[in-house]
Amino acid sequence: TLENVISIWDQLTALEKIVLVENVPADQKSDKVFDFEELLVDNSDEFLALEMDPEDAVSILYTSGTTGRPKGAVASHNNWYELSMISAYQVVPMTDEDKVVCGYPFFHVALVIAVLPTLFVGAAVVTIRRFMPDVALDAISKFGGTHFMGAPTMWTYLIDEYDNNSDKYDVSTLWQAQSAGAALPAETCTRIEETFGVGIVECYGATECSSTVTHSRFGHPTPGSAGWPTPEWEIKVIDDDGNILPNGEIGELCCKGPGVVKEYWGDPEMTAARLKDGWWHSGDLAYIDGGSATDGQLYLVDRKDDMVVCGGYNIYPLEVENFITQHPKVLQAIVVGISDEVKGQIPKAFIVLEQGETATAEELETFCREVMAAYKVPRSFDFVNLADLPATASGKVLKRELRRIEEEKMNA
Known part of the structure; x- marks a missing residue:
């Protein structure tokens, strides 16, 4: 409310004026609180274009x-x-x-x-x-x-x-x-x-x-x-x-x-x-x-931040994800790198299956190994619901959150 704003005015260092557009009580008008209608009456009706630089x-x-x-x-x-x-x-x-x-x-x-x-x-x-x-x-x-x-x-x-x-x-x-x-x-x-x-x-x-x-x-x-x-x-x-x-x-x-x-x-x-x-x-x-x-x-x-370095080899998760989604049972695949004492990092896949489908980690691993270089094949496959993947409001999956969750599990 207006009263609440006025009560903390001293803390709002950038606030200079308040303009109210309707139902402005007379006792609340001041040198800082204005009635919009009165401002219109008191000022010229000439339109003045705001001068600005295109780079503003x-x-x-x-x-x-x-x-x-x-x-x-x-x-x-x-x-x-x-x-x-x-x-x-x-x-x-x-x-x-x-x-x-x-x-x-x-x-x-x-x-x-x-x-x-x-x-x-x-x-x-x-x-x-x-x-x-x-x-x-x-x-x-x-x-x-x-x-x-x-x-x-x-x-x-x-x-x-x-x-x-x-x-x-x-x-x-x-x-x-x-x-x-x-x-x-x-x-x-x-x-x-x-x-x-x-x-x-x-x-x-x-x-x-x-x-x-x-x-x-x-x-x-x-x-x-x-x-x-x-x-x-x-x-x-x-x-x-x-x-x-x-x-x-x-x-x-x-x-x-x-x-x-x-x-x-x-x-x-x-x-x-x-x-x-x-x-x-x-x-x-x-x-x-x-x-x-x-x-x-x-x-x-x-x-750059999502690249997995496994035993000295660079693995690009998107490449692995694109291949896994070619499997007829897979709706979406997300691949992240998790810590490994020997390899430094190893790839792990989170799999969303098509509606009504079932699959096993062994089935997907075999599918990958038929075409993919061995070091690129995810070491584990977790099956998840699409809605359970951490994501931004714009729909991007937060791989750093998946990595954090996995690291916490490993350190527990």
Whole structure:
């Protein structure tokens, strides 16, 4: 209440004035508390445009914190303008007849990427307060959604819900699927196309980029690839010394374009470490193929922090996960590295099975060993429910939480 705010006013060092819009008691007006209607009467009706620099800050959006504490990325007005222009006309061409259903939460940069370009062309946006697969499918059915934007985990939930309750939903208006937020397993991509009969665009972006950095060609994604650089964007893959690596070699992905943010709020050390000469250093391991070393297709390998080093061998969990999800009984696979006295780390898999399916660890281990190098095969398989996996609000599985839980079990 107003009384509560006034009682702690001395502690609110940044608060200068309070403007109330209705039912303002006369005894509460002061040199700090104002009636909005009276302010309108007392001031000129001339419209005065606010002067600002395109590089002025427009937002502070926080990273998802999948590998640590969330960081505030400061975006400018120009970042958002360029995002709207490029996304609306280059990434996902839309008309004012389209209706975009977005599964991301309101604080996530992907919602900004969904909303601004959509409004830019006069189309409609349907937002969901909290993602639930049945709620998302209801929204598509009720509003005639033409696009759905969601993270790979969200798509996994949608497929599972639709497979079990397809008679409840009408998805005939849906013609485009977008996936971003994490690498989309090739098997999940295929299942999206088969389940919903839609073309899919896989995108790579980040809070620090305010935009889509790479995207696949509509309806023709290359399995395992996050697509080609979006117009006005550059990408490169570097080694630990900052040298650009040739095609096919794995290193850290760096991105440069009109969406790269100004800074990390209140963190000059992180700003200096990750934002250099216009390039954002992502912490993602990737390689480029099918073009030049800076203009080919992007293939995400994993997060640097998620890589498993087992007996001197580098294991990229995403590669193992993508293979395991090709098993017909597996809906989703998550692989993490856990401590081992001999090997340093060993890979462990958490498996979500398809509805009604049963499987054993031995069955999946045999499946892996038929194709995979022995050191990459998970040493153990835990079968879990999808809803029990720790995840961010945007649907990213928190591998660091899985590692922490496993370490606590080992040390108990």
